[in-house]
Amino acid sequence: MVFTFLAAVVGTLLGTALTTAGPAAAAPAAPPWPAGLTAAHLTAAHLTAPDTDYSTRLTFAVSSIDPTVVTAGGPATLTITGTMTNSGPEDLVDLSYRIQRGEALRSTAAVHDEIATPSEPVARVPSGFEPIAGSLAPGASAPFAFTAALTGADGLDIRQPGVYPVMVNVNGAVVLANGPLEARIGELHLLLTVLGVPGSTAPTPTGTPTPFNFVWPMVDVPHLGVDGVFLNDDLLTAISPGGRLATLLDSLTGPTMSTLPAGALTVVLDPQLLDELNRMTGPYRVVAPPGASQPPLSAIDQAAAAATSTAPPAATGSTAPSTNPSGDPGDAGALDIPGTVAGTGQQVAASYLTRLRAVAQTHPVVLLPYGDPDVVALVRAGMTGEVTAAQEHGREVARQVWGDLASVSAGDPTSTTAFPIDGASDGATLSTLMAGGARTGLLSQPSVEVPADAGGRPASAAVIATDQDGPGLPTVVAQTDVLGGLDKLITDHQPTGWATKVNALTALLAQQRADGTATPAVFAPTRRWSPDSAALGGLGQLLGELTRSSMIVGAPLATLTQGAQQTGTTDYPTAARDRELSPQYLQRIATDRADLAALRTALTSVSQPADPATVLDPLDAALDAAASTAFRTDPTVGEANLATVESTVQGIRSGVQIATSSTNYTLASSSSPLVLTVQNSTAYDVPVTVQLTGGEMVGLTTTDQPVQIIPAGRSQQVKIPTEVTRSGQFQVTATLVGPDGLTWGDPVQLSVQSSAYGALTVILMAVAGGVLVVMVALRIRQRLRGRRARIAAAAQGTAGPAGPGSADAGGDGHQDQPGDRRGDRPQERHSDRLVAESVPSPGPSPVPTPGPTPTPPAKATHQRSDQRQDFRS
Known part of the structure; x- marks a missing residue:
């Protein structure tokens, strides 16, 4: 041992010196190590790397650990089997292993710490390694079977009951460019639960049994499209022999689970699974080919109409055909719908549904809301109505399939337990679930804050406060981390296998019993867990052995909630929030629900020749499961159903249109109506x-x-009263609007020509005419006054006042005014002058002036007077 340790230290130091020396000290580069290297190529001069440098090169997938629990009458050899994989870029050769163990753990807290951060056990370290045949190329895998004697100096040397940390230490050589480097290349950490030393006659230590409940989810992903059409036939695969749901049900009804104590197992069921199985028991249609879009609902209606036309006449006449007139979910499956094929899973579904009912009569059942919706995300988005509707829909489906829930379930009414995905919730969601009928809860330890009891033990039940005033929700606190989130039981950053999870579960239960704490343990796997039949068989054997050893006792959830004394609050994890459905997806659901409700209101506001519910009800049902937690990872089915809802609603609304054969209109008068079709x-x-x-x-x-x-299937003219205030051609937009304010069809651009004067135009013309009349009247009055003034002045022999119209002002006694007729003015001037000359001037006669004799004035006057008389005649 000392020699080995010294050799390792020297090798490490030598390797460090070679890798840190400068270029002058470095050895010449060796050629790449030949491919296909085996153990025969290795020499005693190989270097050894530190234990942590290459310890993660091997990853392990454990398939079995035997025995799961070490007992006095059990096997004396520990055997671990599975598959190991080379996850590095170099070949691994000269593989060998040894199994080391540590001291027995002293408390349940120490077991939790060991699960979270595995230690390197050194209480018992064998001196030699056992060889592993073969080598591993990069990415290659190989099976393994690690064994060690449980007792004796050449084995693990177990002498007392307890929970022991165990590590499988795998060594080998990493083939580098300069040669192979010996190193620890893999670590497999486990816990060994010992209730009795093999071969010993000492009595098994006793203790307080741990109240125990195992939550068994029976939840699948949605498969159902709209109006009874299945988007795929994956459910048939899941319930057929070897399928995931078949494996879960087989284990529940198998002999191993029958040995469990009463109340030690609770079934969690999604009502949508019941709904889909019930539909599959009769004729049903599946979209074909796989992955194709669902046929539109119009194709289903046409198929129903075709089936009705070939069927014998009904006793009572009625309206348009219904795809599901009786409410039986299998009716639509009998139609020959284009783009679908007939489903073939009737017998398998009927058998499965019968067996599932038998399980519900044996074990308590927690009924989820329909479709297992993402309740916290919905509440956060303000869509609390979706949560409540899913709760009620789930109860309704269970009543239709199973009748009275109380007579089916082995426990209390099963829809009263709130169990959100991952057991994580916030206060607002708990309030919403309670408003929908929840009376108890099932949450996980990471999502609640509950003070430990006087002994420092975590609480198994508590009254969790909500965001509303009240007593809170009595809640069982489940240890979901044991079976759902272990990351380090095998290797760092690698997913854990089922065998290692069972291994951890066993250790925790055993240590709790040894501690005498009797803290109830509730274990809940993930929603859509997928263990194989061997793993479930091992789990059943384990629970049976724990029951026979008085390590566990059944504790129904209802019993645990009755004992809730402490108060606590929710602590919604950030990781849970990150996994929620996106706000954009949820908003799409909310918009579709609102559009569908508005369409229903519009169509039901008048008497109809056909019942709109035959189309609208399937759309509503499709939205009930649109927020399923299954769509967090694969939203294909959810998005397909939303697309069908949207296209159907839009298709109905676009079915009412303004005729566009002619969009040019002429209005003959200012109040002519606009007539549209x-x-x-x-x-x-x-x-x-x-x-x-x-x-x-x-x-x-x-x-x-x-x-x-507007009557169904017809056209109708609509007169729109209008008022036009000007003539000309202009563009307007016509839109059809329902009583709810939403539009029907597409807006249409209209070109309107108006040839009539509007009221404003008439007013302007009247005002202009009035102004013209006033101006003419004023002009006539002015001329009359001027003439009277001149006549009066002539009669008096005076020139009249100077000013406008007098001789002094303009020579002829008249000023030109706008509108005078110039042809009349010369005659007026001659006439005036003749009158003036015919009146004798007063005073003495003028003195004759010598000179030529002028033309006699009287003669000229008489000539002009004659001319005037001729003119007037």
């Missing part, structure tokens, strides 16, 4: 009004109009 290609009478937008800016307004009922 509305076409309805749906099977329902649709109430709508037509809204015009864009006309306000161009002088086109409409008055409120009543709701128009």
Whole structure:
């Protein structure tokens, strides 16, 4: 031993010196190690690396640990089997192993610490290694079987009962460029539970049995599309022999689980699994080929209509065909729907459903909300109605499939226990679940804060406060970490195998019994766990052995919640929040639900020739499971169902359109109505009004109009009263709007031509005409006054006042005014002058002036007077 230790130290120091020396001290590079190296190529000069440098090169998948519990009458040899894999880039050769053990752990807390951070046990270290045949290339795997004697100096030397840490230490040589390097290349950490030393006659130590309950999820992913069509036939595979759900049910009904104490097992069931199994017992349709989209609901309606037309006439006449008239979920499966094939799993589903009912009559059942929705994410998104609807839908499905829940379940009404995924919740979600009927809870230790009891033991049940005033929710605290989250039982960063989880479970239960704490233990695997039949068989044997050894006793959840004395609060983990459905996906569900509700309100507001529920109810049912936790990792089915809901709702709304054969309209007068044709290609009478937008800016307004009922499958003209305030051509948009304010069809652009004067135009014309009349009247009045003034002045022999219209002001007594007729003015001037000359001037006669004799004035006057008379005649 000392020589080995010294050799290792010297080898380590020598290797360090060679790797840290400068270029001058470095040995010449050796050629790459030849491929296919075996143990025969190794020499005694190989170097040894530190234990931690290559200790993770081998990864282990453990398939069995025998014995699971060491007893006085059991086998005396520990055997561990499984598969090991070379996860590094170099070959591994000269493999060997030894099994080391440590001192017995002293408390349950020490067992938890060992599970979380495995130690290197050195209480018993064999002096030699056992060889492992063969070598491992990079990425290669090989089976292993590690063995060690449980007693004796050449074995693990177990002498007392207890829980012992055990490590399988695998050594080998890592083939590097400069040669092989010996190193520890793998570590496998386990816990060895010893209730009795093999071959010993000493009595097995006694203790207080641990109240125990194992939560057994029977939850699958959704497979159902819309209106009874299955999007795939994966459920048939799951319930067939060898399938995941078949394996779980076989173990529940097998002989090993029958030895469990009463109340030690609780079944968790998703009602959607019941729904799908029930549908599969009759004719059902599956989308084909696999991965194709679901046929539209119109194809299902057509298939139903075709089936109705070939069937004998019913006794009572009715309306449009229904895909599911009787409410039997198998009715739609009998239709010949394009894009689907007939399902073939009737017998398998019927058998499975019968056996599942027998399990529910034997063990208590926790019934989840329908589809196992992501309840915390829904509540956080403000969609509490989805949670409550899923709770009620789940109870309804269970009643339809199983009848009275109380007569089926072995425990209390099964829908009253709140068990969100991973056992994680916040206060608001607990309040929502309680409002929907939850009376007890099942949460995990990482998601609650509960003070330890006086002995420092974690509480197994507590009253968890919610975000509402009240007594809180009596809750069982499950140890989900034991079976759902161990990362270091095999190797760092590697997923744990089922055998190692059972190994840890055994150790915890045994140590609790040895401590005498009797703290109840509730273990809950992940929702969609997938153990194989061998692992479940081992689990059943383990629980049976623990029961026979008085290590565990059954503790129903209802009993544990009755003993809840401490108070606690929720502590929703960040990791759980990161796994939730995305807000964008949840918003899509909320939008689809609102659109569907609005469509239902619109169609049910009037009498219908066909029942809208035949289409709308399947859409609602599809949304009930759209927020399933299964869609966290694979949303294919959820997104496919949302797409079907959206396309169906949009298809109905787009079935009512404004005819676009002609979008040019002419209004003959200012109050002419705009007449549009509305076409309805749906099977329902649709109430709508037509809204015009864009006309306000161009002088086109409409008055409120009543709701128009557009008959199913017909066209109807709609008159829209309008008022036009100007003529011309302009564009407006016409939209069909339902009573709920949502649109039907697509908006249509209309070109409107108006040839009539509007009220504003008429007013402007009237005002302009009035102004013109006033101006003419003023002009006539002005001319009359001027003429009277001149006549009066002539009669008096005076020139009249100077100013406008007098001779002094303009030579002829008149100023030109706009609108004068220039042809009349010369005659007026001659007439005025003649009148003036015919009046004798007063005063003395002028003195004659010598000169030529002028033309006699009277003659000229008479000539002009004659001309005027001729003119007037």
